[in-house]
Every structure is written in structure tokens, then in C-alpha cells.
Amino acid sequence: MIRYRKIILLSLITLSSYITQAVKDSSDLAVDLDRINRIEMLSRNLFEKLHPTSSLKSGDESKIDFDNNKLPLSEEDFILNSHLLESGVPMQYNEKVEHLINYFATSWQSKLKEMLVVSNYYFPIYEEIFDKYDIPLEIKYLSVIESALNPHAVSVSGAAGLWQFMYATGKLFDLKVNNYVDERRNVEKSTLAACKYLKSMYNIYGDWYLVIASYNCGPGNVNKAIARSGGKKTFWEIYDYLPRETQNYVPAFIAMTYIMNFYEIYGITPSVESNNKPRLVKVECNSDYSFDAICSVLEINPDELKSFNPELKRTSLPSAPNTFSLKLPYEKALLFWQLEDSIDRISERLREWKPPVKEERYVSKSKSGKHKIHKVKKGESLHSIARKFDCKTWQLRAWNGLKSNKIHPGQRLIIKNS
Structure with missing residues (x-):
């Protein structure tokens, strides 16, 4: 029955002519556009960075338009489709989730198409690590929200990598950051660190929505929201007491999970890639x-x-x-x-191999600044150099370990400060 409904829906989308309009925004359904725009910027040329020998055709070439920038999606459709996922994280539907599904499928569609391709590389790695830590596989969509699957992503606040770890948090989970490496950008190590963090938060809250919220704003803000709500223990009950970005973060996760699993129903296709993607x-x-x-x-x-x-x-x-x-x-x-x-x-x-020493045209100072180095020029003698630097010839011999006054062009002599 579900299969036939999908076929009918696809036919309707293919045969209809859609007009693109701006996404309507309202105070109660406000999207965290700052984060979304950052994701859009970070995802630009992402596939080429990861796979320089591959290429993607522009996602706009086959962009699907929808009336009023809204998918033909009802709550019943959402519930029936989400049930097929058998998700370890609840898939709840409301106006906020609907608003973000429409955003990702319309205004963000070209980037969504790229994510559907790039995810083929990252998601198998995630899933193998998630399985070891008993983390719901749907949590992988968090990194799409966080970084647009870009290991080079860096936020304004300094969070880096696929899972956007801050420096201090990364250190807590054994991610090395020094002059040579930043393991927050390492796919396996950062995913392992994310698993450890998420598992520790689940042991505290026992609710995946609260775990996801804490990943965005930290457990301190979640605990404050719980206290201000009078001790309520679910995301929607403490929703009004959370930071604004976090209020949109969980709905964005639900929306991304839905659209990345059911994009085909709405005629959306992944960006076209060549067959040169390296293993x-x-x-x-x-x-x-x-x-x-x-x-x-x-x-x-x-x-x-x-x-x-x-x-x-x-x-x-x-x-x-x-x-x-x-x-x-x-x-x-x-x-x-x-x-x-x-x-x-x-x-x-x-x-x-040592690079050749660059010839110095003038007298140079030592690193300590306590003496100078003079390069002997053609025609100079120890006497003339002594007069030039107001010192004695015996001092020049002593400073340079010379047994006689014989010197040669190109020779470097130490001239100590008097």
C-alpha cells in the first residue's frame, strides 16, 4: 500500500509545474539561518576537496520546485514513512519540523543533493563506530547539521571538524591538536569522540532529544532549562527555556533525518558524480x-x-x-x-641534506646579540679589520682561534662587543 502511495506521489510531482517562492519565516517558526547559511557556505566545493579527481554536476540543473516551497507532506505521510526507519531516535512531527523539512528540500536542495553523495563516504564509517557504542544510526545526521560533512569546517567560535568539537572538549576526549595535526578533523577519531560524548549524555538524561540538545548548547544549559521548567524531563516540555538555536536544533535534526531518507519520494535526486571517486x-x-x-x-x-x-x-x-x-x-x-x-x-x-648558506653582504649579529659576524672581503687583512671594529689583532685571533694573522676572502670572523 505504501509503495503505491509513493508511486502516485512521484507521478504528481513529475507532472506538476511548480513556482518557486521565498520561504516564509515567522517568529514562532524561525529557522537558525545563521547556522544554515554557514553550512551552505562550508559545503561549497566540498566534494572536490574530498575527491579532487571527481566532479559533480550543478545540483540546480535538475532542481525540483514545489508550490509555495512546500512539499506535499502530511502528518500521516510523515508518520507512515518514519515508521519504516525503525529509528532508535523518536521521529516526532509538528509545525517546526515541517518548516525545516520544507527548507532543506527547497531553498537548501542543491546542498542536500551534494550531501546525499558525500554521505556515501562518511556514513559507513560512522555506522561501524556507532554499532560498537550502541548509538542509534540516525545520529549520523547530526554531523550534516553541524558541518555539512566537511572535515575542514571551522565555526566562528573555533569548533572544528565533522562533529564541530571545541578545542577544550576535544582534549577531554583525547583529540590531539598541535602545530602538525588537528584530530578534530580526523573522521574516525572525531566520530569516536562524538560517540563517547553522546553516550555519556544518554547515561545522564536517558532521552535522545535531550542528548542532541546538549550536543548543541551543553549539558549546563539543558540542566538550567529543566530546572526553570519545574523539573520537566522531555525536550518539548523544556523547549521554551532552551537557547533559541537549540530550540531549532532538534527539529532540524528530525527534518534532516526525514529528508535524507525519503528524498526520492519527492523526485529529488543526488548530484551526479563521476566514477572516479577514490577508495x-x-x-x-x-x-x-x-x-x-x-x-x-x-x-x-x-x-x-x-x-x-x-x-x-x-x-x-x-x-x-x-x-x-x-x-x-x-x-x-x-x-x-x-x-x-x-x-x-x-x-x-x-x-x-643541508641547504647552502646564503652569503651575507653585510655584518650580521648573532642570535644572542653579544657579538657580530664579519665576512672577510677580498683585499682585507686582519689589521684593517681590527681598525674597522676598533679592536686589536690579538683579540681577533683569540676570538676566532687563529694561530696567525692569515685570513682569506669569504672567511667569517667573530667580532665581540668591546
């Missing part, structure tokens, strides 16, 4: 390996390699006690294992 594989690299050596031997662009490993802040491998897990396209990973000895040899030569 990434982890290889264990000695931390002494040179980034340049890896790129040279594997014939891979440094920026491309860095895009496959978003936690890297520089085009160099971080120091590690043992090895560093580097992600490479499958074919390049095979090449790495075959030519690792060459990478090791080239890396060693690069470590031993």
Missing part, C-alpha cells in the same frame, strides 16, 4: 618519512594527499612514537607498500 586505504608510515618523498615516489600532488588526510595542518607528517596512519587511494596504497624502501631512502637523503 581510501590506511597505510602505516614511519614518522621519519618525508611528505615530499611520499608525494614524489607515489606521484601524487601534496595538496591532494593533504585533502585525503584532513587532520594534517601542514604538508609534513607529525612526530609520533611509532607510525602515523596515512590515508591513500587504493592504487597509491599498493604502490606505497611496493616502494616503501625507496620512500625511506629518499627521506633519509632529504634529512641529511
Whole structure:
């Protein structure tokens, strides 16, 4: 019965002619447009960053328009469709959820189409980790709301990565941040940290809506809302006492979960991608390996390699006690294992190589500032240099360990301050 209803609905959408209008906004149904616009900005060129060899056709080429920017969706349809998900998180329908479903399916449709493609890479990774921690699989849609599935996303407040961890919170969950790496951008490690946080919040609240709310505004604000509501323990009961962004955050999660599962019913299709999407594989690299050596031997662009490993802040491998897990396209990973000895040899030569010392035209000061370095010029003698710097020739010999007054052009002499 549900299948026939879907076919009928698709036919109606295909045969109808729709007129695009602006989404109507009202105070009681206000969308957190600041966050949504940021997601829209972050998702721009996202697929190309993740997969430089692939391409997406513009989502607007096949954009589906709806009358008054509203999907043909009733509460009954929502309940019947959501029941098919067998979700571990309740799927509740109200005007706020409806408003956001319409927004994601219309004004945000081109980005939604991109998310449907990019999610094919991230969601399997999420689901494997979620399964170990007994986290509902639908929680994966939180990262769409948080970062538009962009590991390079950074908020105004400094939150970073797919799951938008602040620096301090990331540290609490063992995410390393230093001059070389930012593990908040690492897909597996940040997802693992998110699972630990979400699980700890569920142990406190026992309600996934409150857990999701706490992910947005922190448990302190959720606890305040509970207290101000007189001890109520559900999201909708404490709704009026939560920060405005959090009031919209849970409805946005429900809306995103719905539309990313049932987009086909409304004729929406994912962005078209080429078949060149790389399959990434982890290889264990000695931390002494040179980034340049890896790129040279594997014939891979440094920026491309860095895009496959978003936690890297520089085009160099971080120091590690043992090895560093580097992600490479499958074919390049095979090449790495075959030519690792060459990478090791080239890396060693690069470590031993020292750049030529740049000639100094003038007298330079030492780092300590306690003496100067003078480069001997053609025609200069120890006597002339002594006169120039108002010192004695024996002092120049003593300062530089000279056994005689013999010097040569290009030689550097220490001139100590008198």
C-alpha cells in the first residue's frame, strides 16, 4: 500500500509545474539561518576537496520546485514513512519540523543533493563506530547539521571538524591538536569522540532529544532549562527555556533525518558524480618519512594527499612514537607498500641534506646579540679589520682561534662587543 502511495506521489510531482517562492519565516517558526547559511557556505566545493579527481554536476540543473516551497507532506505521510526507519531516535512531527523539512528540500536542495553523495563516504564509517557504542544510526545526521560533512569546517567560535568539537572538549576526549595535526578533523577519531560524548549524555538524561540538545548548547544549559521548567524531563516540555538555536536544533535534526531518507519520494535526486571517486586505504608510515618523498615516489600532488588526510595542518607528517596512519587511494596504497624502501631512502637523503648558506653582504649579529659576524672581503687583512671594529689583532685571533694573522676572502670572523 505504501509503495503505491509513493508511486502516485512521484507521478504528481513529475507532472506538476511548480513556482518557486521565498520561504516564509515567522517568529514562532524561525529557522537558525545563521547556522544554515554557514553550512551552505562550508559545503561549497566540498566534494572536490574530498575527491579532487571527481566532479559533480550543478545540483540546480535538475532542481525540483514545489508550490509555495512546500512539499506535499502530511502528518500521516510523515508518520507512515518514519515508521519504516525503525529509528532508535523518536521521529516526532509538528509545525517546526515541517518548516525545516520544507527548507532543506527547497531553498537548501542543491546542498542536500551534494550531501546525499558525500554521505556515501562518511556514513559507513560512522555506522561501524556507532554499532560498537550502541548509538542509534540516525545520529549520523547530526554531523550534516553541524558541518555539512566537511572535515575542514571551522565555526566562528573555533569548533572544528565533522562533529564541530571545541578545542577544550576535544582534549577531554583525547583529540590531539598541535602545530602538525588537528584530530578534530580526523573522521574516525572525531566520530569516536562524538560517540563517547553522546553516550555519556544518554547515561545522564536517558532521552535522545535531550542528548542532541546538549550536543548543541551543553549539558549546563539543558540542566538550567529543566530546572526553570519545574523539573520537566522531555525536550518539548523544556523547549521554551532552551537557547533559541537549540530550540531549532532538534527539529532540524528530525527534518534532516526525514529528508535524507525519503528524498526520492519527492523526485529529488543526488548530484551526479563521476566514477572516479577514490577508495581510501590506511597505510602505516614511519614518522621519519618525508611528505615530499611520499608525494614524489607515489606521484601524487601534496595538496591532494593533504585533502585525503584532513587532520594534517601542514604538508609534513607529525612526530609520533611509532607510525602515523596515512590515508591513500587504493592504487597509491599498493604502490606505497611496493616502494616503501625507496620512500625511506629518499627521506633519509632529504634529512641529511643541508641547504647552502646564503652569503651575507653585510655584518650580521648573532642570535644572542653579544657579538657580530664579519665576512672577510677580498683585499682585507686582519689589521684593517681590527681598525674597522676598533679592536686589536690579538683579540681577533683569540676570538676566532687563529694561530696567525692569515685570513682569506669569504672567511667569517667573530667580532665581540668591546
